Amino acid sequence: MMNKTTNWILWVVLLLILVLYPRLFGFYFTNIFVVFAIYALYAITFNILLGYTGLLSFGHAMFFGTGGYATAIALERIQGLPLFPAILIGLLAAIVLALILCPLLVRVSGVAFAMLTLAFGQLMHILAMKLRWLTGGEDGVGGFPIPPFNIPGIVSIDIANPTNFYYFAMAVLGVSIWIIWFITKTPFGSIQTGIRDNAVRVDYLGFKVRHTKAIVFIISSGFAGISGSIYALFQNLISADDAFHVGNSFAPIIMTLVGGMGSFFGPIIGSGILSIIDELATRYTERVDLVTGLILILVIMFAPTGFAGFLSFIKENLFRRASDKTAMEKTL
Amino acid sequence: MDPTTALYVSQGIHGLAYGMVLFLVASGLTLIFGMMSILNIAHASFFMLGAYFCFQVLSMTGNFWVSLLVAPIAVGFLGALCERFLLRKVHAYGHVGELLLTVGVGMVILESVKIFWGTESLPITVPPILQGLLKIGGLEYPIYRLFIIGLAFVILGVMALFLYKTRLGMIVRGAVSDADMVNALGINVPVVFMLVFGVGTWLAGVAGVAVSPIMTVYPGLSDQVGMDAFVVLVTAGFGSLKGAFIVSIIFGLLNAYGVQFVSQLAPVLMFSFMAIVLAFKPMGLFGEIE
Numbered sequence: 149m150m151n152k153t154t155n156w157i158l159w160v161v162l163l164l165i166l167v168l169y170p171r172l173f174g175f176y177f178t179n180i181f182v183v184f185a186i187y188a189l190y191a192i193t194f195n196i197l198l199g200y201t202g203l204l205s206f207g208h209a210m211f212f213g214t215g216g217y218a219t220a221i222a223l224e225r226i227q228g229l230p231l232f233p234a235i236l237i238g239l240l241a242a243i244v245l246a247l248i249l250c251p252l253l254v255r256v257s258g259v260a261f262a263m264l265t266l267a268f269g270q271l272m273h274i275l276a277m278k279l280r281w282l283t284g285g286e287d288g289v290g291g292f293p294i295p296p297f298n299i300p301g302i303v304s305i306d307i308a309n310p311t312n313f314y315y316f317a318m319a320v321l322g323v324s325i326w327i328i329w330f331i332t333k334t335p336f337g338s339i340q341t342g343i344r345d346n347a348v349r350v351d352y353l354g355f356k357v358r359h360t361k362a363i364v365f366i367i368s369s370g371f372a373g374i375s376g377s378i379y380a381l382f383q384n385l386i387s388a389d390d391a392f393h394v395g396n397s398f399a400p401i402i403m404t405l406v407g408g409m410g411s412f413f414g415p416i417i418g419s420g421i422l423s424i425i426d427e428l429a430t431r432y433t434e435r436v437d438l439v440t441g442l443i444l445i446l447v448i449m450f451a452p453t454g455f456a457g458f459l460s461f462i463k464e465n466l467f468r469r470a471s472d473k474t475a476m477e478k479t480l
Numbered sequence: 481m482d483p484t485t486a487l488y489v490s491q492g493i494h495g496l497a498y499g500m501v502l503f504l505v506a507s508g509l510t511l512i513f514g515m516m517s518i519l520n521i522a523h524a525s526f527f528m529l530g531a532y533f534c535f536q537v538l539s540m541t542g543n544f545w546v547s548l549l550v551a552p553i554a555v556g557f558l559g560a561l562c563e564r565f566l567l568r569k570v571h572a573y574g575h576v577g578e579l580l581l582t583v584g585v586g587m588v589i590l591e592s593v594k595i596f597w598g599t600e601s602l603p604i605t606v607p608p609i610l611q612g613l614l615k616i617g618g619l620e621y622p623i624y625r626l627f628i629i630g631l632a633f634v635i636l637g638v639m640a641l642f643l644y645k646t647r648l649g650m651i652v653r654g655a656v657s658d659a660d661m662v663n664a665l666g667i668n669v670p671v672v673f674m675l676v677f678g679v680g681t682w683l684a685g686v687a688g689v690a691v692s693p694i695m696t697v698y699p700g701l702s703d704q705v706g707m708d709a710f711v712v713l714v715t716a717g718f719g720s721l722k723g724a725f726i727v728s729i730i731f732g733l734l735n736a737y738g739v740q741f742v743s744q745l746a747p748v749l750m751f752s753f754m755a756i757v758l759a760f761k762p763m764g765l766f767g768e769i770e
Contacts, residue, residue: 204576252755255762259519262579263714264758270707271751278744394703398583405580435595441587445566448581452573 166318170311178314182382184423187403189321190375191415192328193368194400199409200332201364202344204262206397207269208372211242213276213391215373216380218242220289221282231295231307235320235377242373243366245272250362257347266394273392288387289380307381317378324371329412331367340364395437402444408456417455489619491736497625497694499732500632504687505709506716506724507639508680514656514719515676518567518578522586524706526681530555530688531697532593535602544607552685559681563674586702594699601698628690635686636725652676656719708735708750715754717767727765 170178190212197203218241219234253264276283283289297305297316307313331337339360342350351357380386390396399422400415407418422440429439451458509523520526533551538544562585570577610627613620643649655662655672663669687705695701712731716723731750738746757765 198576204579252758252762256758259513259517259575259579259718260714260763263519263710267707267711267714267751267754271748274747274751278747398587401580401583435591437587438591438595441584441591444584445581445588448570448573448577448584449566452570452577 170314175310178310180423180427182314182317183379184419185317185321186375186379186382187399187423188416188419189324189378190372191400191403191407191419192325192412193372193375195404195409195412195415196328196332196340196364197368198401198404199411199414200337200340200344201361203257203361203365204259204401205265206262206394206401207265207267207272208368208400209392209394209396210265210269210272211245211369211372212376212379212396213272213386213388214245215239215242215376216386216391217276217283217289217376218373219377220292220380220386223295224289224292229295231297234295235374235381238377238380239370239373242376243370246366246369250365253365254358254361266397269392269394269397273388273394276388276392283388286388288385288390290383290385290387292384294381294384313382317382320374320378324374325416328367328371332412336360336363402440405454406443406447408454408458410453411456414454414456421455486619487740490622491740492733493621493625493629495733495736496729497628497732498735499729500629501687501691502705502708502712502732503725503728504632504635504683504690505705506712506728507636507721508683508687509709509713510716510719510721510724511676511683512680513713514721515652515659516567516578516673517575518582519713519718520677520680521579521582522562522589523582523681523684524702524709525586525589526555526559527684527688527705527709528593528699528702529558529589530685531604531692531695531701532597532602532688533685534689534692535597535604535697538604544605544610548686548689551689552682555685555688556678556682559684560674560678562681563677567677568670568673590699590702599699601696604692604697606693624693628694631686631690635683648672648675711750711754713764715757715764717761717764720764720766723764723766 169181173181190208193211194205194208197205197208215238219238222237223229223234249268253261256264277285294308297303297307297312305312305316307316332340339350339355342353342355343357343360347357350360376386376391379391383390403418403422404415405418406421407416408414425439425443426436429436433439447454453461505523505527509520512518512520512523530551533554534547537547537550541547566581566585567578570581606624610624612623614623614626615621641649643653651662651667651672652675655667655669655676659669662672691705695704708731712724712727715731716727731753734749734753735746738749742749761767
């Protein structure tokens with residue numbers, strides 16, 4: 149009982165911090181927080197592939213980028229398109245891309261899956277550069293109108309204002325993260341982890357491994373599309389080097405690893421840690437990627453379970469009797 | 481000889497030269513993958529490092545041949561160090577860890593290159609003996625491309641001799657098919673791994689030096705050639721040297737003629753080829769069924 153109450157209090161405090169954040173920290177840090185939240189969702193969609201299903205994708209940026217481009221192009225071309233249909237277009241575009249690719253991708257796993265996603269990600273990058281009439285080439289799509297958040301007859305909020313955008317983004321991203329979290333708790337989520345641990349056995353138990361992989365892939369891609377779409381709205385610009393670049397595919401991998409891929413909230417922590425590092429590193433050096441690369445190497449070498457694993461290691465070892473050696477051996 | 485044929489032939493030579501370079505990079509990748517099941521994402525970065533080392537040695541000694549010798553060895557040495565002190569430590573955590581470690585190494589190399597040599601492209605001149613055109617039977621061949629093709633064939637020959645005629649080559653082939661068994665026979669497999677990793681990155685270094693006069697040496701080089709090499713690997717099937725050779729040549733030619741006929745779509749050609757191959761054979765053209 150006590151535990152449940154503490155949990156509720158924690159959630160309320162977290163919510164309060166989220167609501168008051170723009171007033172407490174001001175304009176600059178609010179924008180940083182929005183980017184952090186976008187990447188948190190993006191990293192979570194990546195983690196349901198890697199951490200939950202055991203599929204390492206090296207081209208996740210293609211869905212992020214497709215979502216972003218679809219929303220941006222739709223808002224640019226269609227006059228007076230409302231906000232939610234624009235995001236929906238981003239979601240659908242990412243899902244369509246996933247549907248096209250998944251017949252090919254679900255047949256392979258491991259390194260072949262990684263290489264295929266990498267190759268298709270690069271292909272999308274090239275296409276975004278070459279199809280100038282649609283994507284604007286290197287310049288990307290920018291300066292499109294951002295429609296207000298509008299519920300007819302009730303409310304109309306201008307989200308071009310950073311504070312309003314913050315609340316809007318938090319709502320969309322929060323709901324998305326909650327839906328993904330909910331999915332991982334369903335029986336379907338258990339099949340997912342089953343595939344990660346022993347695909348052959350799941351197959352013998354009568355579950356369709358390839359179908360499940362395809363569905364997971366589509367869900368993950370769709371939400372990555374949403375994160376890209378929010379990103380495009382936030383920047384009012386989406387460009388090939390920003391969205392489709394291979395570095396953008398590696399970003400969620402690093403976040404997931406730093407945070408801990410075994411845990412659902414690991415990627416969020418990882419995204420937070422990396423935004424902080426990014427923010428600090430840009431003040432001292434131009435070569436931010438050097439710092440992230442070194443961190444990646446260090447994490448893999450010395451903390452392969454990431455920050456979440458580190459936390460549970462401390463929990464197991466400090467809050468139990470020292471003589472309880474089995475727990476320690478297990479974590480090691 | 482009419483000009484159209486001459487154009488076809490010269491594009492063919494360009495394609496063949498690029499194909500051989502791709503093969504040098506892809507063969508190193510294949511060796512490392514076949515042996516250790518590690519896909520070395522940093523391979524392309526080692527390749528680029530070869531080109532930069534070539535520039536460095538060239539600016540210090542002024543002799544292209546010295547840099548052709550020294551730069552790849554330096555790259556191979558770095559590769560072996562990277563295996564010994566980084567990859568070996570994470571071997572216990574499985575392949576995903578190793579894969580991601582190479583991603584980190586690739587990032588560090590790329591950024592270090594930017595720090596040491598800057599982001600602008602560097603000029604590298606070919607020694608006079610390799611410049612110009614060779615005239616045979618009314619056709620003109622660029623000498624440097626022929627040199628690359630020759631160089632690659634020499635290395636290919638030496639590698640084949642090494643793999644199939646020496647004792648060490650036998651051990652390597654044995655370790656490719658079953659590393660545990662070779663280890664149990666009393667052979668120090670970790671040292672063999674380090675050696676193979678060193679040789680693999682050395683091959684990438686040779687390729688890097690070889691292309692440095694004909695491609696721009698800038699930090700984007702690794703992305704450009706590395707992606708092609710990975711596509712070669714996926715299309716050919718992992719761990720197949722023969723497949724890597726054939727597919728490299730196909731891609732080299734596809735690239736050269738693609739640029740000539742459908743210049744807008746040239747980069748897409750390779751990926752489409754790969755997609756078609758994988759739609760029918762998910763393990764690649766020459767890959768073994770898992």
